[in-house]
Amino acid sequence: MQRREFITLLGGAAATWPLAARAQQGDRIRRIGVLQGTSAEDPESKTRRTAFEQVLQKLGWTQGRNIRIDYRFGGGDAAVIRRLAEELVVLAPDVIVSTGSFSTGALLRATHAVPVVFAIVPDPVGSGFVDSLAQPGGNATGFMQFEYGLSGKWLELLKEIAPGLKRAIVLWDPAITAGIGQFAIIQSVATSVGIDVRPVNLRDAGEIERAITAFARTPNGGLVVTASALSVVHRGLIVALAARYKLPAVYFERFFVADGGLISYGADFIEQYRRAAGYVDRILKGEKPADLPVQAPTKYELVINLKTAKALGLAVPPSLLARADAVIE
Numbered sequence: 001m002q003r004r005e006f007i008t009l010l011g012g013a014a015a016t017w018p019l020a021a022r023a024q025q026g027d028r029i030r031r032i033g034v035l036q037g038t039s040a041e042d043p044e045s046k047t048r049r050t051a052f053e054q055v056l057q058k059l060g061w062t063q064g065r066n067i068r069i070d071y072r073f074g075g076g077d078a079a080v081i082r083r084l085a086e087e088l089v090v091l092a093p094d095v096i097v098s099t100g101s102f103s104t105g106a107l108l109r110a111t112h113a114v115p116v117v118f119a120i121v122p123d124p125v126g127s128g129f130v131d132s133l134a135q136p137g138g139n140a141t142g143f144m145q146f147e148y149g150l151s152g153k154w155l156e157l158l159k160e161i162a163p164g165l166k167r168a169i170v171l172w173d174p175a176i177t178a179g180i181g182q183f184a185i186i187q188s189v190a191t192s193v194g195i196d197v198r199p200v201n202l203r204d205a206g207e208i209e210r211a212i213t214a215f216a217r218t219p220n221g222g223l224v225v226t227a228s229a230l231s232v233v234h235r236g237l238i239v240a241l242a243a244r245y246k247l248p249a250v251y252f253e254r255f256f257v258a259d260g261g262l263i264s265y266g267a268d269f270i271e272q273y274r275r276a277a278g279y280v281d282r283i284l285k286g287e288k289p290a291d292l293p294v295q296a297p298t299k300y301e302l303v304i305n306l307k308t309a310k311a312l313g314l315a316v317p318p319s320l321l322a323r324a325d326a327v328i329e
Contacts, residue, residue, distance in 0.1 A: 030284050032069045033088035033096035035103045037229030040073040044255050048273040055277035076233035085110045095283045097276055100229050101178040115289045117279045118142030119272040122178045133294040141289040143272045144296045151182040152189035154250045158222050159193045161263055162248040166220040167196045173228040182226040202230035216245035223249035246312050254303040262308045267297035301325040
């Protein structure tokens, strides 16, 4: 074959390659960013990611085949989360999934163009993330954790399972709107429940340990653990301190109770990640976040650890047991 003929043949073949590639691959590889406020090694974080990817796969999206998922983990550090939010936006993904108020707020300050699907966010309207639940507007939509009013229920449950309680530490993150909102509601019901409450910042593990150790020196005390990435980051320490000092504690999610906590009341966060995958699918297929309503949890779970109750010397009221969705024995 003459050199000129070979080059002509090569050029003709090359012209067909893009068509062949499109035929083999279908659509281009789509890019999804995921920003989690917790650490990559956290077992609950891993479970959420697995659930998210499993639903995406059922909907026809497979990591490495037609999607690429870029995960980022803040480890409960506000400065790191802000930096990672900007980093993900620079990657120009087709959609970003965020967990919690702080991560969502950081992303929405970094972009008004990239679609954002949030999960586990209390009061997204009050936080300024969407215009309304039915018509979000802007570039964000997703799944509510709860309305702030639910926070008062935690204190009521704590009093119900430990009637002798007079005082409670409220572990919160004052740096996020959700932390302020939750504590305000807890404060508002404290008098009617007959419990004196005071806040303790979740920011530093040493501060948590010092505060709980000092608090435990006086009897009839308990803990309320509000929802935040820092609560998840420090959950091993919090559950261990509650056990060490025999403090009844109420939590916002069942995985605390599975790890030895006393009682929890809240939404199923794994289910929120499954549902978030459905919204990601719809956005990748052309729908706009502004047209997808924010969805509230369809159910809240009450979970009680009877083994922990026994260790604390608490007799769980039959009426409370009857309402429980799950009991760990």
